[in-house]
Amino acid sequence: MTPIDRFSGHAGLYAQYRIDYPAELFDFVLSFVTDRQNAWDCATGNGQVAGALAEVFSHVDATDISEAQLAQAVQHPAIHYQLCTAEQTPFADHTFDLVTVAQALHWFDVEAFHREVRRVAKPGAVLAEWGYGLVALGEELDAVLVDFYRNRVGPYWDPQRAYIDNAYATLPFPFADRQQASFTIRRSWTLDRFLNYLRTWSAVRQYMHENEEDPVIHLGETLKPVWGAGEREVQFPVFLRLGRV
Template sequence: MPSIDRFSGHADLYRQYRIDYPAEVYDYLLSFAGDRQRAWDCATGNGQVAGVLADYFSEVEATDISEAQLSKAVQRPNIRYQVSPAEQTPFPDQHFDLITVAQALHWFDVEAFNREVRRVARPGAIIAEWMYGVSFVDDTLDPLIQDFYRNRVGPYWDPHRRHIDEKYVNLSFPFADVQQRQFIIHRYWTADRFLNYLRTWSAVQNYIRQHETDPVEYLAEAFAGIWGEEEKDVKFPVMLRVGRV
């Protein structure tokens, strides 16, 4: 199964408008990590997670298949970025104490990735995978957001997107001592900030390539007079699962 890259073409937009993750997510996953010598952030994108892990681990390896994304990544002296697929990496056997994958597992050949995790993880290492679903704001805006997600750009999602809706329940996680926890990320955004976030969606970019028009403008028109000028609490549901190799 070839690697799938849906984000190189809008790496700048992705860097500016994708969400980051709150301290409580990292506090939870790091509570399982005893040894903190080496971490691997797989499908790192622009290095959001790698930059945080660098505060806790002596060495952080961060990989992605998108050279464009890596060119925008946060730079730290103990992070090394490399272009590499998730399923076949240049790392030695039994090398990492922690492996993380944020909002990317659904793009992988998961069985091949699990084999690679077992190869490069030290005995007892931690594997942490998480994803976030469609955001929600309030009773007035949520139906518009859901209609945009399912109908306006719904046909332009790759089939892999269903794993997000299913919260990864059909993606194997054959590790020990599995723990799962849900979080809500709160971001206080203007309408313009939220609409630019939507432009980072792969389905929106697929729509733009096919039709040479921006579907987010339809939603902007629907938002007019509803959102207003103020910031609203945009909530992202996060599901995180942790296991031991």
């Protein structure tokens, strides 16, 4: 299976406008982790999760298939970045106390990734996989965004997007002591900030590539009368599953 890279072409935009994750999520994951020597953040992107893990682990290995993304990654003396796939890594057997993958599992050969996790994780180590669904803007604007998501750029999503829509419910997770949790990311954004976030969507990038126009411009014009010039709260629903190797 050839790795899919949908983000190298706009790595700078991704680093600037993608969301980070709430402290409550990390607190929940870490409550299951006894030893905090070595962590692996798989598909690290620009290192958002790796940076958080580096504050509590002695060493963090962070991997991605995108050189462009890694070039934008947050720097920390405890983090070692390297280029490799999720399914085949250079790590020694039984290395990690925690393995994380955020908003990326749906791009993997999941069964092959899980085999690799079993190889490189210590017995009893924790695997945490999470993602986030469609942002909520409030009842005045949600219908407009859903129409954009499903109809305007809907045909440009990869099939794997369906796994996000069903919160990974149909992806295998053969690990012990399974836990599930949900969180909400709340941010106050201007309309311009929100529109630039939308431009990080893989479907929007594909739409722009095929049609040579930016669909976000028209959406912004539709949203502006309600959004106004100030900030508005946006909410991202986060789903997480966790288990022991």
